[in-house]
Amino acid sequence: MRSISIFGATGSVGEQTVDLLRRAGGAGAFRVVALTGGRNVARLAEIARELQAEVAVCADPDGLVELRERLAESGVAVAAGPEAIAEAADRPADWVMSAIVGAAGLVPGLRVLRHGATLALANKESLVTAGPLLMAEAAAHGARILPVDSEHSAIFQALVGEDIAAVERIVLTASGGALRDWPLEALAAARVEDALAHPNWAMGQRITIDSASMFNKALEVIETREFFGVEPDQIEVIIHPESLIHSMVGYRDGAIMAHLGAPDMRHSIGYALNWPKRADLPVARLDLARIASLTFRAPDLARYPALRLARDVMARRGLSGAAFNAAKEVALDQFLAGRLGFMRMAELVERTLAALDPELGGSNLLNGLEDVLAMDHLARVRAVETARRMAGDA
Numbered sequence: 001m002r003s004i005s006i007f008g009a010t011g012s013v014g015e016q017t018v019d020l021l022r023r024a025g026g027a028g029a030f031r032v033v034a035l036t037g038g039r040n041v042a043r044l045a046e047i048a049r050e051l052q053a054e055v056a057v058c059a060d061p062d063g064l065v066e067l068r069e070r071l072a073e074s075g076v077a078v079a080a081g082p083e084a085i086a087e088a089a090d091r092p093a094d095w096v097m098s099a100i101v102g103a104a105g106l107v108p109g110l111r112v113l114r115h116g117a118t119l120a121l122a123n124k125e126s127l128v129t130a131g132p133l134l135m136a137e138a139a140a141h142g143a144r145i146l147p148v149d150s151e152h153s154a155i156f157q158a159l160v161g162e163d164i165a166a167v168e169r170i171v172l173t174a175s176g177g178a179l180r181d182w183p184l185e186a187l188a189a190a191r192v193e194d195a196l197a198h199p200n201w202a203m204g205q206r207i208t209i210d211s212a213s214m215f216n217k218a219l220e221v222i223e224t225r226e227f228f229g230v231e232p233d234q235i236e237v238i239i240h241p242e243s244l245i246h247s248m249v250g251y252r253d254g255a256i257m258a259h260l261g262a263p264d265m266r267h268s269i270g271y272a273l274n275w276p277k278r279a280d281l282p283v284a285r286l287d288l289a290r291i292a293s294l295t296f297r298a299p300d301l302a303r304y305p306a307l308r309l310a311r312d313v314m315a316r317r318g319l320s321g322a323a324f325n326a327a328k329e330v331a332l333d334q335f336l337a338g339r340l341g342f343m344r345m346a347e348l349v350e351r352t353l354a355a356l357d358p359e360l361g362g363s364n365l366l367n368g369l370e371d372v373l374a375m376d377h378l379a380r381v382r383a384v385e386t387a388r389r390m391a392g393d394a
């Protein structure tokens with residue numbers, strides 16, 4: 001029986017993974033090793049009971065008592081706190097979903113790779129923060145990383161049977177997010193609820209706002225570079241408002257392989273779950289005659305400064321990905337708290353990167369985990385300081 005763990009089981013990607021496991025037979029068809037959540041202890045306990053997990057872990061240490069009560073006499077062991085999540089990653093499983101949001105997904109992902117598992121990677125932040133470390137850890141232990149981000153799953157599928165050396169360019173599609181049709185001058189006043197109204201995808205709160213600012217696409221550009229090993233100038237971004245083409249690979253002979261499908265994460269999660277086979281998935285089928293047309297437009301960098309910052313990060317490498325991601329997470333927290341305007345998130349990230357410049361290291365530096373975590377911490381401290389100064393300026 002295949003053994004499975006889900007990190008971030010209570011989130012949007014986690015729940016959709018649970019849905020696919022349930023449809024494929026649930027507890028009777030899989031041995032579920034570890035399920036983790038953050039603060040939603042009630043939901044974590046429900047899923048753990050349903051799937052008869054060996055252990056359920058919540059990131060929030062204050063959740064332990066409630067988790068224990070809710071799972072009393074269920075046979076599910078319980079634990080809490082970040083170290084307990086990392087320990088859950090040490091429990092061997094054949095297939096592990098990495099769907100924690102943010103840099104908190106990095107350490108568990110690395111520890112999963114150490115026992116040679118297949119890591120289905122939704123947590124793009126870990127590749128942005130420590131791509132070379134993650135790829136080296138997978139290679140050292142014969143582990144496999146399968147992309148779950150819909151764009152990267154699309155690219156991965158468009159590369160099947162092809163030689164990466166024949167790739168000329170990779171075209172990442174972007175919906176443009178909730179504010180794509182707002183006038184540029186109105187964006188400064190966008191509120192959280194405006195940025196959350198995504199036109200095509202139902203996702204977690206943080207990634208939805210990152211879609212509106214295109215910080216999500218910026219992370220994905222860096223993720224593409226780290227995962228597929230292509231050069232930064234081979235990666236393009238195009239706005240495709242319908243979100244039906246999930247990304248494309250252009251080859252040296254001029255051919256472009258595009259991956260189309262309904263905007264439903266269960267496709268790319270299911271692809272990673274069933275890889276290298278394909279299985280029936282409960283996703284809508286495209287009616288191309290009804291869709292009739294697909295449209296594209298170039299992204300305006302004045303509207304999406306995050307894309308320009310991603311280019312800087314790729315040129316610099318070293319610890320700049322760790323600093324970029326951490327500063328972006330702080331900027332988002334500040335926006336969510338109403339302390340920073342929508343367009344000032346990119347300004348905060350840029351100012352934080354500039355302040356850290358001497359400490360970001362050179363290109364191609366393969367940093368140890370401690371350096372990465374130290375930079376993650378430092379960048380958060382600097383970003384909070386910068387945010388305070390920016391609030392003073394305003």
Ligand code: NDP
Binds near residue numbers: 014101201
């Ligand atoms: P959600 O916010 O919906 O879920 C995040 C999960 O992580 C939840 O289980 C949450 O627990 C848990 N969590 C939050 N903080 C911590 C922490 N500090 N330590 C441990 N666990 C924590 O996110 P999504 O599912 O939207 O996204 C997950 C990842 O997948 C992200 O990296 C995102 O970029 C990526 N992704 C998501 C897509 C989507 O469609 N949603 C598409 C492509 C990629 P709880 O809810 O219990 O607090």
